[in-house]
Amino acid sequence: xxxxxxxxxxxxxxxxxxxxxxxxxxxxxxxxxxxxxxxxxxxxxxxxxxxxxxxxxxxxxxxxxxxxxxxxxxxxxxxxxxxxxxxxxxxxxxxxxxxxxxxxxxxxxxxxxxxxxxxxxxxxxxxxxxxxxxxxxxxxxxxxxxxxxxxxxxxxxxxxxxxxxxxxxxxxxxxxxxxxxxxxxxxxxxxxxxxxxxxxxxxxxxxxxxxxxxxxxxxxxxxxxxxxxxxxxxxxxxxxxxxxxxxxxxxxxxxxxxxxxxxxxxxxxxxxxxxxxxxxxxxxxxxxxxxxxxxxxxxxxxxxxxxxxxxxxxxxxxxxxxxxxxxxxxxxxxxxxxxxxxxxxxxxxxxxxxxxxxxxxxxxxxxxxxxxxxxxxxxxxxxxxxxxxxxxxxxxxxxxxxxxxxxxxxxxxxxxxxxxxxxxxxxxxxxxxxxxxxxxxxxxxxxxxxxxxxxxxxxxxxxxxxxxxxxxxxxxxxxxxxxxxxxxxxxxxxxxxxxxxxxxxxxxxxxxxxxxxxxxxxx
Amino acid sequence: xxxxxxxxxxxxxxxxxxxxxxxxxxxxxxxxxxxxxxxxxxxxxxxxxxxxxxxxxxxxxxxxxxxxxxxxxxxxxxxxxxxxxxxxxxxxxxxxxxxxxxxxxxxxxxxxxxxxxxxxxxxxxxxxxxxxxxxxxxxxxxxxxxxxxxxxxxxxxxxxxxxxxxxxxxxxxxxxxxxxxxxxxxxxxxxxxxxxx
Numbered sequence: 251x252x253x254x255x256x257x258x259x260x261x262x263x264x265x266x267x268x269x270x271x272x273x274x275x276x277x278x279x280x281x282x283x284x285x286x287x288x289x290x291x292x293x294x295x296x297x298x299x300x301x302x303x304x305x306x307x308x309x310x311x312x313x314x315x316x317x318x319x320x321x322x323x324x325x326x327x328x329x330x331x332x333x334x335x336x337x338x339x340x341x342x343x344x345x346x347x348x349x350x351x352x353x354x355x356x357x358x359x360x361x362x363x364x365x366x367x368x369x370x371x372x373x374x375x376x377x378x379x380x381x382x383x384x385x386x387x388x389x390x391x392x393x394x395x396x397x398x399x400x401x402x403x404x405x406x407x408x409x410x411x412x413x414x415x416x417x418x419x420x421x422x423x424x425x426x427x428x429x430x431x432x433x434x435x436x437x438x439x440x441x442x443x444x445x446x447x448x449x450x451x452x453x454x455x456x457x458x459x460x461x462x463x464x465x466x467x468x469x470x471x472x473x474x475x476x477x478x479x480x481x482x483x484x485x486x487x488x489x490x491x492x493x494x495x496x497x498x499x500x501x502x503x504x505x506x507x508x509x510x511x512x513x514x515x516x517x518x519x520x521x522x523x524x525x526x527x528x529x530x531x532x533x534x535x536x537x538x539x540x541x542x543x544x545x546x547x548x549x550x551x552x553x554x555x556x557x558x559x560x561x562x563x564x565x566x567x568x569x570x571x572x573x574x575x576x577x578x579x580x581x582x583x584x585x586x587x588x589x590x591x592x593x594x595x596x597x598x599x600x601x602x603x604x605x606x607x608x609x610x611x612x613x614x615x616x617x618x619x620x621x622x623x624x625x626x627x628x629x630x631x632x633x634x635x636x637x638x639x640x641x642x643x644x645x646x647x648x649x650x651x652x653x654x655x656x657x658x659x660x661x662x663x664x665x666x667x668x669x670x671x672x673x674x675x676x677x678x679x680x681x682x683x684x685x686x687x688x689x690x691x692x693x694x695x696x697x698x699x700x701x702x703x704x705x706x707x708x709x710x711x712x713x714x715x716x717x718x719x720x721x722x723x724x725x726x727x728x729x730x731x732x733x734x735x736x737x738x739x740x741x742x743x744x745x746x747x748x749x750x751x752x753x754x755x756x757x758x759x760x761x762x763x764x765x766x767x768x769x770x771x772x773x
Numbered sequence: 774x775x776x777x778x779x780x781x782x783x784x785x786x787x788x789x790x791x792x793x794x795x796x797x798x799x800x801x802x803x804x805x806x807x808x809x810x811x812x813x814x815x816x817x818x819x820x821x822x823x824x825x826x827x828x829x830x831x832x833x834x835x836x837x838x839x840x841x842x843x844x845x846x847x848x849x850x851x852x853x854x855x856x857x858x859x860x861x862x863x864x865x866x867x868x869x870x871x872x873x874x875x876x877x878x879x880x881x882x883x884x885x886x887x888x889x890x891x892x893x894x895x896x897x898x899x900x901x902x903x904x905x906x907x908x909x910x911x912x913x914x915x916x917x918x919x920x921x922x923x924x925x926x927x928x929x930x931x932x933x934x935x936x937x938x939x940x941x942x943x944x945x946x947x948x949x950x951x952x953x954x955x956x957x958x959x960x961x962x963x964x965x966x967x968x969x970x
Binding site for chain 1: 817
């Protein structure tokens with residue numbers, strides 16, 4: 251055969267038989283497609299989110315009155331399981347799911363880095379999540395009373411973190427090494443930048459949780475020769491994960507989601523983009539909290555570094571809010587739900603970091619009970635989920651090829667904002683009970699409002715699922731579903747085919763799609 | 774007359790350094806597990822010493838001979854690992870096989886020596902806090918050594934099968950990064966657990 255002949259495998263004849271169609275379940279189980287992996291993460295984390303807020307509400311209801319309706323063991327596992335679940339089963343995987351789907355598209359890659367590892371991480375996470383839930387259900391959660399089940403629960407937490415770390419490595423590597431030509435690191439979309447910075451912080455801090463959990467496991471498994479495995483001290487060793495500043499780290503990708511949503515839905519180039527990159531980066535640095543473990547370092551809250559981090563983290567949030575508002579003022583904002591959800595998330599986060607800054611001041615004596623930090627936790631998680639819901643609504647047309655019901659999204663703006671405030675603010679107010687006697691009398695009322703907020707947030711997550719499902723009835727969309735897309739994910743079909751892109755032009759700015767409409771001169 | 778067709782374009786080569794970047798991220802995460810554990814170890818030891826007690830319980834003896842031997846072995850393995858990277862970068866396959874093989878032998882020697890040291894230490898894991906900490910940290914490092922040996926062995930087999938060249942040797946570079954991280958962690962363990970006890 252001459253070299254100039256057409257290669258048989260690339261011919262258009264009937265020589266190549268079509269591959270047999272696989273069952274959908276087999277396709278799902280064996281997939282390395284980042285889009286499928288991302289959607290499974292998103293759907294599973296939203297389902298866990300509904301359950302997580304209901305569990306939190308149940309624990310809150312147990313706090314009402316003098317005698318709760320749960321046994322001590324059940325209350326302990328419900329509390330720790332709810333807190334850990336909202337982080338490791340809901341907020342982090344929701345962000346990871348969006349990142350796994352969107353980051354390869356935003357950087358112009360045809361796949362996520364290490365697709366088989368990403369798929370392995372997904373199934374490891376799902377399996378570990380199932381084991382974690384079952385172990386908690388049979389009195390085996392953190393601080394639980396059933397020895398073997400507690401061991402299994404501890405191993406499931408290691409599995410969850412391992413899966414999250416592997417998935418984060420895949421996404422971060424995609425952002426670093428698979429960018430399309432011309433897309434320098436300062437030109438990456440802000441969601442990709444936030445995922446890279448946030449993911450880096452997760453990679454540096456979540457392994458420390460593994461260290462804590464492994465120590466607890468070894469001690470617990472070998473008869474508790476030290477205090478690590480004792481039920482009463484287990485939660486204290488890992489509670490830093492849900493305290494400030496570490497809890498802020500899990501909302502970092504949300505800052506990128508808001509930034510991308512604001513730019514697209516106002517149709518303007520992001521104003522002061524350098525400041526936004528700096529704001530997200532400095533927020534990430536200031537949220538490193540693995541070193542602040544009160545169990546091993548009881549005076550950590552008196553440390554100047556901890557106080558400085560808690561105070562300074564307000565600044566990047568203000569910087570980001572200023573940047574988003576400037577962009578909105580320069581553009582023509584459209585009243586779409588992702589924009590509302592993004593701004594609601596920003597406001598909740600501002601409330602959280604300001605409340606966290608007050609926590610620093612010793613004369614206020616807010617650290618005398620855990621209730622104030624529980625309020626900060628509720629606000630941060632609500633902010634993270636609102637940002638995640640904004641991301642789901644924003645990228646739903648890309649994921650499904652159809653428009654999500656914007657009315658549900660708009661209702662969700664009120665639900666997340668109201669739910670977040672109701673779930674968090676009463677607990678913040680109760681934190682001042684040491685200064686105002688009347689607040690102690692109102693404790694039940696305030697707890698009751700917070701429980702109502704938890705239920706509202708569960709409803710908000712449920713509405714997000716409904717909005718995602720509603721896309722099946724929505725109208726088909728073009729590649730650029732919003733018509734004002736700026737980044738590369740809006741340059742491929744909706745939903746993207748295998749391989750995502752054909753040939754891509756060299757990127758010359760952070761907004762390559764705007765460049766296509768308004769060609770810029772090469773420097 | 775035969776029709777003339779252009780050949781289809783060659784498949785684009787994978788963009789470089791994906792595996793290297795991924796290995797760097799993963800190694801950083803692995804190192805952080807040990808930094809967390811060692812920080813707890815140091816905090817506990819400081820508390821114990823501040824209360825006037827000795828850190829190691831009576832009857833426990835941790836000889837320095839085996840830890841020192843392991844340190845020197847791992848130090849040499851760093852040289853052989855870099856030798857492998859350098860050799861494959863110059864398309865010197867024979868030297869890269871030799872270097873990877875030697876590195877694997879060093880790694881296996883460390884595994885054997887660690888288990889031997891466990892037998893000598895006289896620490897009962899069910900006895901006290903010190904035992905829990907020492908076995909957890911050194912045991913976790915043993916796991917890391919096994920993973921590093923498996924990673925290097927995998928890359929060695931791929932090299933033997935004709936993989937890697939001067940132009941594309943990311944696999945061996947990635948294995949080297951993880952190996953160096955493992956050695957760095959051991960250096961931390963050596964100074965905190967074995968020397969300053």
